[in-house]
Amino acid sequence: MRRVNTDVVGDKPVRNDAGEMSMSEEAKQQAWFEHYKRLLNVEFEWDPGHLSDKPPLEGPPIPITIEMVKKAIAEMKTGKAPGPSGVVVEMMRAAGDSSAIMLHDLAMAIIRRGTTDAIFVVRQLHEKYLAVNERLYMAFVDLEKAFDRVPRQVIWWALRKLGVEEWIVKLVQKLGRIPMCHTGVGSNSIHCKGCKHWVHKKCSSLKHLKEDPNYRCPKCLGTARPIDGRPQKEVQVGTDKLEVVASFCYLGDMLSAAGGCVLSTITRVKTAWNKFRELMPILSSRHLSYKTRGRLYSTYVQITMLYASETWPLPKPDLRLGQNDRAMVRQICRVEPEDMASVRSSELLARLGIDDLDAILREKRLRWFGHVARSSGAINNVFNMKQAF
Known part of the structure; x- marks a missing residue:
């Protein structure tokens, strides 16, 4: 009898949804695809039979016109409290065509400007506080997981019921495409026994990745490199602790x-x-x-x-x-x-x-x-x- 050693070359295997080990690169990509497909498509329980049929509105996009703004002002309810601008519906109706023209120009400016105004405000606040060496904390609330669980068919039905044109519905549908992870976690990472997270090679402080069941990441060991500009790791807001991130x-x-x-x-x-x-x-x-x-x-x-x-x-x-x-x-x-x-x-x-x-x-x-x-x-x-x- 002769004993022959076989070298194992490549990344660690991945277990797919069926519990089987995926050894090849194609099988591992398929396993990650199935994982994210299931993860990003978990919906609340709902009955499709309660949705009435709403045909799509086909055709090219219709530009915003002054007549459309006038019609919207005419359909607005009176006697409502004003917003931060202090402008009420009665004022816009009393101004006549001039208010419709101003609102039309404002709507077109918002479409052209997009999100740049909000980015500018955040950046200006940040730079002004840094200039005087003062700390500034900004809390961002992530509602992505909550919106991800809304049934997709209900969203398309609601948009069509509101009269949204089909080209906009299709644009929203494209935003929810399932991503495919080609070089995802596990392909060039090592698993930490302490925090149970996957750590990429560049953050693992290892020169060569090799399987180590007792590996602990620098964060668990307390040797993680401090991040520039981050004065502390977390802040206390009431009874909650919020993580302070570097970016x-x-x-x-x-x-x-x-x-x-x-x-x-x-x-x-x-x-x-x-x-x-x-x-x-x-x-x-x-x-x-x-x-x-x-x-x-x-x-x-x-x-x-x-x-x-x-x-x-x-x-x-x-x-x-x-x-x-x-x-x-x-x-x-x-x-x-x-x-x-x-x-x-x-x-x-x-x-x-x-x-x-x-x-x-x-x-x-x-x-x-x-x-x-x-x-x-x-x-x-x-x-x-x-x-x-």
């Missing part, structure tokens, strides 16, 4: 306890590359002209990279944004690595018919400054807040 994603923008916009630029670059890879077959197609590809790139990729950039505290142009933007432009124009030294970026931008990223960012920041200077309410209050604490 937080707020409306798509990354906020860091240490201030600045380094995390934001890194996140936006990663998001832009994901969008660029999705559109790569179109952006590199020889059947489209350079001008068409440039418009597509500017509309879908550049706008993703510069999301909320007008609120960033940038003392000088960020090199990370410019370098990644030029790398994408070279790929669109099919510039070979050996030709990069001889082809200027300005020539490629002119070929695509787009502006330099620094010029776009400068224009966005100047336009935003004008918006802030003319604004009132929360934006004006936080912008003119005195740093006297």
